[in-house]
Amino acid sequence: MFPIVESRVLATAVKQFKVTAPEIARKRKPGQFIVLRTHEEGERIPLTIADADPEAGTITLIFQEVGKSTAHLGTLSSGDSLLDLIGPLGHPTHIEKFGTVACIGGGIGIAPVYPIARGMHDAGNRVLAIIGARTKNLLILEEEMSKVTDFLRVCTDDGTYGYHGFVSDALQDILDQGTHIDLVVAIGPVPMMRVVCNLTRNRNLKTIVSLNPIMVDATGMCGACRVSVGGRTRFVCVDGPEFDGHEVNFAELVKRQRAYLPQEKNSMEKFQHAHGACLGGKP
Amino acid sequence: MPEQEAKARAKNFDEVPFGYNPDLAKMEASRCLQCKKPACVKGCPVSIDIPSFIWMILQDDFLGAARKLKEMNSLPAVCGRVCPQEDQCEKVCVLGKKGEPVAIGRLERFAADYERKHGEFVMPPKASPSGKKVAIVGSGPAGLTVAGDLIKKGHQVTIFEALHKAGGVLVYGIPEFRLPKAIVQAEVDYLGNLGVETRTNQVIGQINTVDELMASGYDAVFLGTGAGFPTFMNIPGENLNGVYSANEYLTRSNLMKAYLFPQYDTPIARGKNVAVLGGGNVAMDSARTAIRLGADNVYIVYRRSKKELPARIEEVHHAEEEGVQFHFLTLPVQFLGNDEGWVNGMECQKMELGEPDQSGRRRPIAIPGSEFKIDVDLVIVAIGTAANPLIQSTTPDLKTNKWGYIIADPETGVTSKKGVYAGGDIVTGSATVILAMGAGRQAADAIHKYLSG
Numbered sequence: 001m002f003p004i005v006e007s008r009v010l011a012t013a014v015k016q017f018k019v020t021a022p023e024i025a026r027k028r029k030p031g032q033f034i035v036l037r038t039h040e041e042g043e044r045i046p047l048t049i050a051d052a053d054p055e056a057g058t059i060t061l062i063f064q065e066v067g068k069s070t071a072h073l074g075t076l077s078s079g080d081s082l083l084d085l086i087g088p089l090g091h092p093t094h095i096e097k098f099g100t101v102a103c104i105g106g107g108i109g110i111a112p113v114y115p116i117a118r119g120m121h122d123a124g125n126r127v128l129a130i131i132g133a134r135t136k137n138l139l140i141l142e143e144e145m146s147k148v149t150d151f152l153r154v155c156t157d158d159g160t161y162g163y164h165g166f167v168s169d170a171l172q173d174i175l176d177q178g179t180h181i182d183l184v185v186a187i188g189p190v191p192m193m194r195v196v197c198n199l200t201r202n203r204n205l206k207t208i209v210s211l212n213p214i215m216v217d218a219t220g221m222c223g224a225c226r227v228s229v230g231g232r233t234r235f236v237c238v239d240g241p242e243f244d245g246h247e248v249n250f251a252e253l254v255k256r257q258r259a260y261l262p263q264e265k266n267s268m269e270k271f272q273h274a275h276g277a278c279l280g281g282k283p
Numbered sequence: 284m285p286e287q288e289a290k291a292r293a294k295n296f297d298e299v300p301f302g303y304n305p306d307l308a309k310m311e312a313s314r315c316l317q318c319k320k321p322a323c324v325k326g327c328p329v330s331i332d333i334p335s336f337i338w339m340i341l342q343d344d345f346l347g348a349a350r351k352l353k354e355m356n357s358l359p360a361v362c363g364r365v366c367p368q369e370d371q372c373e374k375v376c377v378l379g380k381k382g383e384p385v386a387i388g389r390l391e392r393f394a395a396d397y398e399r400k401h402g403e404f405v406m407p408p409k410a411s412p413s414g415k416k417v418a419i420v421g422s423g424p425a426g427l428t429v430a431g432d433l434i435k436k437g438h439q440v441t442i443f444e445a446l447h448k449a450g451g452v453l454v455y456g457i458p459e460f461r462l463p464k465a466i467v468q469a470e471v472d473y474l475g476n477l478g479v480e481t482r483t484n485q486v487i488g489q490i491n492t493v494d495e496l497m498a499s500g501y502d503a504v505f506l507g508t509g510a511g512f513p514t515f516m517n518i519p520g521e522n523l524n525g526v527y528s529a530n531e532y533l534t535r536s537n538l539m540k541a542y543l544f545p546q547y548d549t550p551i552a553r554g555k556n557v558a559v560l561g562g563g564n565v566a567m568d569s570a571r572t573a574i575r576l577g578a579d580n581v582y583i584v585y586r587r588s589k590k591e592l593p594a595r596i597e598e599v600h601h602a603e604e605e606g607v608q609f610h611f612l613t614l615p616v617q618f619l620g621n622d623e624g625w626v627n628g629m630e631c632q633k634m635e636l637g638e639p640d641q642s643g644r645r646r647p648i649a650i651p652g653s654e655f656k657i658d659v660d661l662v663i664v665a666i667g668t669a670a671n672p673l674i675q676s677t678t679p680d681l682k683t684n685k686w687g688y689i690i691a692d693p694e695t696g697v698t699s700k701k702g703v704y705a706g707g708d709i710v711t712g713s714a715t716v717i718l719a720m721g722a723g724r725q726a727a728d729a730i731h732k733y734l735s736g
Binding site: 023037042044068069083084087088089217219220222223224228233238252255259260263264266267270 | 445446447483484485486489490491511512513515517521522524525527528530531534535539540544545546547548549550552623624671672673
């Protein structure tokens with residue numbers, strides 16, 4: 001059992017948990033993730049390790065409630081425990097002194113970007129960060145990001161806070177100004193990563209993305225997470241989760257992420273019904 | 284042996300054979316000639332004293348029969364269900380020359396099940412603590428066997444299992460209707476009662492490497508990580524939705540109990556026209572699972588003929604009875620999909636058998652111009668597994684062969700790394716539960732000698 005020692009709401013339907021997992025806290029490096037289960041009937045779901053405190057023996061997980069499993073996770077709080085927690089999984093981010101690194105985080109993707117930005121910063125890189133969300137109350141980690149970056153641009157799609165536009169628009173601006181960038185790291189919804197990669201491809205600007213396919217075992221045993229990278233099939237759980245964004249077949253990834261939409265909808269509706277989301281009205 | 288009727292059992296995940304009751308068991312046991320030179324013992328990969336345990340059943344000493352079995356085989360309830368007896372003990376039974384061999388597998392199952400239901404836990408003789416610690420990576424049949432042997436020899440034993448439940452392929456690979464998971468858990472619990480510590484959610488190679496385990500105080504390590512890497516055909520369309528590796532399909536169904544969705548949260552695609560590629564036990568398990576999940580048509584698509592099918596005969600029979608259809612001498616060349624990225628067809632070629640290849644089986648040769656299409660909405664690729672590279676890639680001085688399997692002495696499990704032993708599928712490639720157990724037994728002996736010397 002893995003006790004949750006702290007729980008916070010970061011934004012609408014976005015929560016942060018600190019979980020006691022001393023071995024994982026000690027071993028983990030930026031870019032790696034865990035898989036967790038909340039209960040016996042639960043799914044195995046992957047989440048990036050947003051932060052870790054080896055001395056306190058805790059890891060920080062940030063998640064968005066998008067379906068039944070994350071919604072169920074969201075009903076837990078400090079004092080509850082996770083049933084299963086496995087990690088650290090995946091390859092750590094390759095961090096070295098590249099020069100200037102642009103870290104782009106979209107939506108919940110800001111959570112995995114944060115440890116990478118910090119790692120790049122600690123390695124002596126100049127870190128330019130662009131983080132964005134659809135609207136102001138979905139934006140997370142602005143303060144944390146500002147502490148580990150040399151430049152931070154905050155965006156909202158609807159203009160309710162900061163720069164009015166997508167993170168890719170903000171990146172375009174920076175590139176148009178002639179800013180020299182050695183490496184881009186972009187993490188967020190697939191359409192966002194896709195657009196960023198299209199922007200950087202023509203400029204020959206190396207772009208690393210972190211992919212979020214459906215996973216089951218996450219140890220390379222089943223192939224659920226397979227993606228096409230450079231025309232070859234790779235397993236995100238053991239070959240990734242980071243890849244050269246210019247080689248990733250995003251169109252295929254999007255389709256594979258939608259494989260269980262009907263079942264996900266079914267589960268979520270049942271869950272919301274059971275949790276009184278339909279009080280006084282139709283479910 | 285009484286079995287669930289085919290039509291009914293094709294809709295549930297309960298075991299197919301009901302098992303013997305004591306009368307049926309004794310009746311079958313009485314057929315054994317108690318040969319002075321029993322061929323069956325030689326046919327058994329772990330040399331179980333078969334005539335003795337059968338004799339005890341005849342004497343109404345069912346618990347004694349179970350204990351006799353456990354002298355050589357730590358998982359008789361499992362082996363009685365999944366061993367290919369027709370290739371092992373029953374193949375060489377003298378009675379089989381003129382009629383039916385003694386149903387050794389069914390008798391083994393009977394004795395083991397009786398003990399589980401009626402036996403009380405009795406701590407077997409355990410040597411005094413040796414002060415030595417052994418780490419076992421993988422809680423499948425090899426690892427469980429090594430654990431059971433070494434704990435009795437007085438060593439401290441910890442099993443590290445990557446998944447959240449112990450049992451390895453017994454829990455994720457073999458379906459509930461062939462091997463109830465409660466039985467596997469009972470075996471793991473039994474080891475716990477003996478003093479074995481089982482730590483799930485521990486991915487060795489990630490949380491700790493083999494070197495880190497040894498540095499932290501383990502005097503020996505056994506690697507029983509299995510052949511846990513899926514093999515795909517590498518043909519166009521393989522990443523379409525609805526194309527599963529058998530590992531994924533079975534892990535969802537067996538380990539995550541997706542057959543009970545939505546009571547269990549993990550989903551699984553329920554295809555109506557399902558193609559299972561391959562002819563081994565995994566293919567049969569996948570096909571029979573698809574039938575139970577409501578498919579209208581399930582096709583085993585195999586590139587050789589029925590004669591060459593590697594699956595256990597009982598599984599093929601059960602599959603046929605449950606309505607699985609067989610397309611022999613057929614090879615898929617491409618998967619076709621719709622705009623949403625879902626598989627909706629499979630292009631195949633007919634094959635004919637030529638000269639034997641290096642496996643000794645006749646080589647399939649494509650017949651030109653024989654292309655045809657099968658309509659499918661689900662494909663399960665069950666053509667074999669490969670070595671999961673995680674341990675090998677994080678243990679630099681562990682020698683592997685060119686396919687990534689760990690090189691280990693076939694008699695002792697000794698690897699190129701001092702204090703590290705290996706056995707089971709990670710050494711041989713995917714084989715059987717009993718062979719993994721046999722390898723585990725031999726490695727445990729070698730480890731004990733190493734720790735005592």
